Amino acid sequence: MAAAAVLFQILACLGWGALLLAGLGLDRRLAAPERAAWSFSAGVGVVGWLAFWPGIAGLFTPAVLATLLAAGLPGLVRLRGDWPRPHLSWAAAGLAGLMILHLGFQGVQAQSPPVDADSLAYHYDLPKRFLEQGRIVFVPRAVDGAVPLLVQLTYAPMLGLGGEVALTLWAVATTWGAAAMLWAVARRWSGDCWAAAAALLFVGTPAVLYGGGNGQVEVRLALFATLGLAALGRWWQERDLRWLALAGLAAGLMMAGKFTGLLFATALGAVVLLRPRRLAAVPLFGLCALAAGGQWYGWNFVNSGDPVFPMLFGLLGPERVRFWTSEADVFFRQAFLATEMPLAHTLGNLLSYPLRATFAPLPAFESGRTGLGVAPMLLTPFAVVAAWRERGRLAASPVAAVVLAVVMFYGLWFFLGGSQRVRHLLPLLPVVMALAVAGAARWATAPGRRLLLAAGVAVVLVVQAGGGALAAQWFLGNWHGDRDAYYGATVGAYPVAAWSNRHLGPGDRLLNPYRDINYLLDVPFYHAHPVDQSLVDMSQRRLDPVRHWREIRALGITHIIAAPRIGDLSEAAEAEFHIPARALWLTARVLARQGCAEPVAQLSGWQTLSRTTRGTSYETSFTLLRLTPATCPYEAGHG
Amino acid sequence: MAEWAKLAAAALWMAVVLVLWAAQFGDMAARLWGG
Numbered sequence: 001m002a003a004a005a006v007l008f009q010i011l012a013c014l015g016w017g018a019l020l021l022a023g024l025g026l027d028r029r030l031a032a033p034e035r036a037a038w039s040f041s042a043g044v045g046v047v048g049w050l051a052f053w054p055g056i057a058g059l060f061t062p063a064v065l066a067t068l069l070a071a072g073l074p075g076l077v078r079l080r081g082d083w084p085r086p087h088l089s090w091a092a093a094g095l096a097g098l099m100i101l102h103l104g105f106q107g108v109q110a111q112s113p114p115v116d117a118d119s120l121a122y123h124y125d126l127p128k129r130f131l132e133q134g135r136i137v138f139v140p141r142a143v144d145g146a147v148p149l150l151v152q153l154t155y156a157p158m159l160g161l162g163g164e165v166a167l168t169l170w171a172v173a174t175t176w177g178a179a180a181m182l183w184a185v186a187r188r189w190s191g192d193c194w195a196a197a198a199a200l201l202f203v204g205t206p207a208v209l210y211g212g213g214n215g216q217v218e219v220r221l222a223l224f225a226t227l228g229l230a231a232l233g234r235w236w237q238e239r240d241l242r243w244l245a246l247a248g249l250a251a252g253l254m255m256a257g258k259f260t261g262l263l264f265a266t267a268l269g270a271v272v273l274l275r276p277r278r279l280a281a282v283p284l285f286g287l288c289a290l291a292a293g294g295q296w297y298g299w300n301f302v303n304s305g306d307p308v309f310p311m312l313f314g315l316l317g318p319e320r321v322r323f324w325t326s327e328a329d330v331f332f333r334q335a336f337l338a339t340e341m342p343l344a345h346t347l348g349n350l351l352s353y354p355l356r357a358t359f360a361p362l363p364a365f366e367s368g369r370t371g372l373g374v375a376p377m378l379l380t381p382f383a384v385v386a387a388w389r390e391r392g393r394l395a396a397s398p399v400a401a402v403v404l405a406v407v408m409f410y411g412l413w414f415f416l417g418g419s420q421r422v423r424h425l426l427p428l429l430p431v432v433m434a435l436a437v438a439g440a441a442r443w444a445t446a447p448g449r450r451l452l453l454a455a456g457v458a459v460v461l462v463v464q465a466g467g468g469a470l471a472a473q474w475f476l477g478n479w480h481g482d483r484d485a486y487y488g489a490t491v492g493a494y495p496v497a498a499w500s501n502r503h504l505g506p507g508d509r510l511l512n513p514y515r516d517i518n519y520l521l522d523v524p525f526y527h528a529h530p531v532d533q534s535l536v537d538m539s540q541r542r543l544d545p546v547r548h549w550r551e552i553r554a555l556g557i558t559h560i561i562a563a564p565r566i567g568d569l570s571e572a573a574e575a576e577f578h579i580p581a582r583a584l585w586l587t588a589r590v591l592a593r594q595g596c597a598e599p600v601a602q603l604s605g606w607q608t609l610s611r612t613t614r615g616t617s618y619e620t621s622f623t624l625l626r627l628t629p630a631t632c633p634y635e636a637g638h639g
Numbered sequence: 640m641a642e643w644a645k646l647a648a649a650a651l652w653m654a655v656v657l658v659l660w661a662a663q664f665g666d667m668a669a670r671l672w673g674g
Contacts, residue, residue, distance in 0.1 A: 359659045374660040381652060448646050456653045463661075 005162025006169045008069060009047070009154070010040070013177075015075030016050075017043030020249075022078050024242045029234075032081030037184035038230070039079060040177045041223035042246075043072065045253035045292065047157075048150035052295050055136035055153065062131070062160030069157060087192060091454070095196045101465055102203050105472035106175070109213040110168040112479035114519070115490055115611070116214035118144070121515035121527075123215025124167060127156040128519060138303035140323030142332060142532040144515070146309040148296035150256035151217040168213065175212035178222040179203050182430035185230045189399070189438035197457050198437035201375045202430055204464025207423040209471045210370040217257055218426035224253040225264060225427035229405055232268055233398025236275070241284060244272065248285040252292025259308060260417060260424060265289045267409035271401055311418075328534035335531045335539075340364060340419035350414050357422045367422040369612070372429055375460050376436050382453070383439020390442070402431060474611040492607025492620035493517045496561055499601050499624060500525075508558040513538065513584055526555050528584065538583050548587040549596060549634040558627055562588035565602055565621040588625055596632035597625035 017039030021027040027035055047069065054064045086092065114124055122144040130136050136153075139145030154174075158166040179199040186195035202208060212219045228250030235243035251268050254261030272278070272285050297307035303322075306312045310324040310332070318326060342364045343349040358377045361367040387394055394400055406428055413425065437457075444453040479486050487494040493514035500510050501522045510525040512518070518527055530538040536551045537544070552560065562585050591597040601624040609616035629635045 359663070368663065374656060377660075378653060378656045382649070446642065448642070449649070452646060452649055452653070456657070459657060 002162040002165035002169055005158060005166040006173055008066075008161070009157055009170065010173055011076060012069035012072040013043030013047055014039050014072075014079060015043065016046040016072035017041065017075070018078035019072065019075035020046055021246075022075070024246055026242055026246060027078050032079070032083050033187075034184040035081065036079055037177075037180040038227060039075075041181045041227040042250070043075075044154055044174065044177065044220065044223055045150065045227075045250070045256075046072070048153045049253070049256065049292060049295075051153040051156060052136070052150070052299075055130060056299065058135040060130050060133075060135050060156065062157070065157040065160055084192070089193070091193055092196070094458075095193070095200055098200050098461055098465055099196075099203075102200070102468055103172075103176075105468040106172045106213050108472040109475050110172050111165065112168070112475040113164060113483060113486060114168060114214055115487070116211075116216065117516040119215035120491070120517065120519040122518065123152055123217065124155060124159070125519040127152050127159055131156055131160050136299075138299070140304065140309075140533060140535065141527065141529060142310050142324075143336070144529075144532065146300050146304060146323075148256045148258060148261065148293070150253065150293075150296065151220045151258075152215070154220075155215060167215070171213050171215065171219075174220050174223065175203065175208065178219055178226065178430060181223055181226045181230075182434055185226060185431065186434035186438055189434065190441040194437050194441040195434070197461070198433045200461055201373070201437070201457070201464070202433050204461060204468055205371075205373040205375075205426075205429065206367075206464075206467060207370045207372055207426045207429070209464075209467055211423060211426070216423075218423055221254060221257045221261070221427035222430050224250045224257060224261075226430045228254065228264070228268060229402045229428075229431045230398075232271060232405060233402045236271075236401035237396065237398045239277075241281065244281055244285055245288050248288025249292045251285070252289035252294070254427070255289060255293030256296050259311075260413065261293060262308075263412040263416060264409055264427070265293070267405050267412055270408050271405045274404070323534060325534045327537070327539070331539045332531055337418060340421070343420055345415050350411065353414065353420075361422070365420055365422045369610075370421075370423045372422055372425065373460070373464065375457070376429075376432050378456055378460065379436035379440040379453075382443040383436050386439045386442040399435065402435065406431060406435075470612050487520065489606050489617075490608045490611075491516050491520070492605050492618075493561075493563075493622070494520065495603040495605040495620075496622055496624065497521050499603055500559070503601075504559065509556045511536065511552055511555070511557045511560045511584070513561065526557060530583075536584075543583065543586045543590070545587045545590040545594070545596075546634050548583070549591065549632065550636075552627075553629070553635070559600070560584065560588055560591075560597065560625050560627065562623045562625065563621060565604075566592060566599070566623045588623070591627070591632070592625060594633060595628065596634060597627050599623050600626045 014036065018027060018035070020042050021035065021039060030038055050068050051065060054060055054068070114120060126139065126149060155167055155170065158170045179202055182202050183195045183199040186198045208219055228247050231243045231247035231250060235241070235247060247268060251265035254264040269282065269285055272281050275281060300309045301307040305321045306316060310321060310329060313321045313324050313329045342362050343353065354377065356362070357365050357367040357371060358374060361371065409428060417424065440453055444450040478489065484498060494517060496514065497517040497520040504510060504523040506524065508523060510521065510523060511528050512521065512525045513528045513530060515527060515529060528536040528538055535555060537547065566589050588597065592599065603622045603624065605620045606617050607620050
């Protein structure tokens with residue numbers, strides 16, 4: 001059933017994308033393999049875009065989503081065409097072997113339940129909640145709630161029609177979709193074999209090994225970024241505005257997939273400004289981007305008053321922005337944004353960031369484990385030499401537009417982005433990889449050069465395959481079909497979810513500060529993240545049980561969690577010990593002492609910080625408390 | 640510049656980049672197999 005659902009959505013995406021390309025009159029301008037790759041990239045966006053409208057209309061059901069998918073199938077007839085015969089060689093056989101190896105690794109991960117924290121917190125949780133409620137609901141959380149969710153909407157049909165395994169298989173399918181798009185772009189510049197090597201370098205990149213097989217959006221956004229840049233390149237070369245319309249639509253899909261899509265659209269828009277006939281081109285590009293990506297900004301504005309919730313709070317003020325406060329804003333900027341950007345915004349840091357991220361990363365870059373690999377650094381000098389040699393005809397080629405847009409995006413991201421995590425650049429990696437490999441292949445004109453280049457690429461591919469094996473081995477060793485044992489050894493707060501699912505009912509509501517059990521909860525809950533929401537003040541600055549009581553009662557909370565267990569810490573240790581969600585822990589203890597809550601369960605579990613490296617597990621403990629308003633002095637109207 | 644010199648420069652660049660990259664694996668290996 002899961003595989004059938006995934007196949008259905010793959011075909012629907014191919015069909016919808018082909019219809020879009022045909023509607024623009026561009027499908028016959030692409031060779032058959034390119035048409036399929038471009039169609040899939042565009043089609044994933046079309047499906048995510050279409051699902052929004054029944055979602056806000058309260059028609060977010062598996063039946064409606066299936067109808068929406070089925071409506072795209074007629075587009076498949078547009079994909080007929082002549083496919084090139086595979087060119088058999090030792091290199092092609094080696095690449096095919098590596099591809100099968102990576103597919104095997106990903107298959108191991110795909111048959112295991114999702115375990116990535118962000119996926120459990122929102123990528124997979126939000127589609128699950130939308131399906132439960134039959135509509136898209138506004139989630140007033142910064143970073144992982146009130147954000148553009150086009151990609152997550154493509155997960156909903158998978159969950160609704162095929163279940164959890166379909167979700168994880170879809171992640172694999174879209175990863176290979178991005179690789180296919182890379183190949184389709186690169187083969188124009190470097191031929192099929194080098195293009196396949198570039199695609200495999202992408203698939204084995206640490207950030208792809210990390211985020212490809214789960215709900216992380218960056219790999220999926222690579223579909224739209226590559227489509228947008230490739231279409232921009234064709235417009236640059238051919239001056240046909242239909243390519244620009246497609247680039248605008250793809251930029252809009254990026255906007256609808258993540259806030260950084262706004263920077264992507266700006267970068268492409270800046271390149272459009274460099275060309276003649278700006279008066280027609282710029283509005284066309286802008287309108288297409290707005291049509292494809294404006295819906296989530298409108299949705300945020302209607303629900304919260306801030307289209308990029310809560311980034312404009314300082315500008316709009318508390319009277320215009322709902323679900324956010326001045327206190328929450330200050331805490332959010334200190335506790336989240338400041339830690340995400342360790343490098344000062346200087347030109348020197350802009351230039352040195354790629355080197356540092358590759359060879360000497362700061363922890364906040366996260367490039368030690370989820371970086372972009374070494375291939376771009378290894379190959380770019382060769383591509384630069386080749387570009388210099390062909391500089392005479394470079395300005396008119398699509399490469400010029402693509403390079404300009406990539407550099408522009410990088411600059412905007414570095415100076416205006418909200419995070420310096422290197423994986424946030426991942427959506428542009430396929431194009432960078434295509435350029436680097438194609439450029440290096442053009443440098444390698446003599447047999448000696450080709451041999452050297454092939455050897456360098458082969459070393460990276462083999463090391464990356466080793467990384468893939470490491471990533472897969474954990475799933476192989478830990479998933480044996482027992483969900484409780486699997487999650488119990490990995491997700492520290494899993495016992496809370498398991499207990500709540502067994503003992504709480506539809507009339508209860510849990511106050512849950514642990515983001516990685518959101519998806520695992522089958523009972524009503526409010527996710528009280530310490531930093532990115534303001535309805536329950538979780539900042540660790542002060543103890544205010546009266547305010548906390550008022551806030552959690554307003555949300556209809558019936559159960560709260562204290563971790564570590566109340567009584568596990570001495571008074572002296574409390575001051576020193578860093579307790580996640582400290583304010584809630586202190587409040588829970590006061591509420592228990594004041595007769596406002598009573599312990600109903602003492603639980604313990606194991607948190608594993610890294611699935612790859614050893615020795616990162618530690619024990620967790622929790623007290624679950626049931627609120628007792630009847631005996632609480634803080635209850636309104638009470639004595 | 641002679642072709643052999645270009646090849647040597649290219650090989651040197653690749654070796655330096657790959658060695659610098661691999662140098663990071665020491666810490667990773669210690670964490671992987673260090674228990």
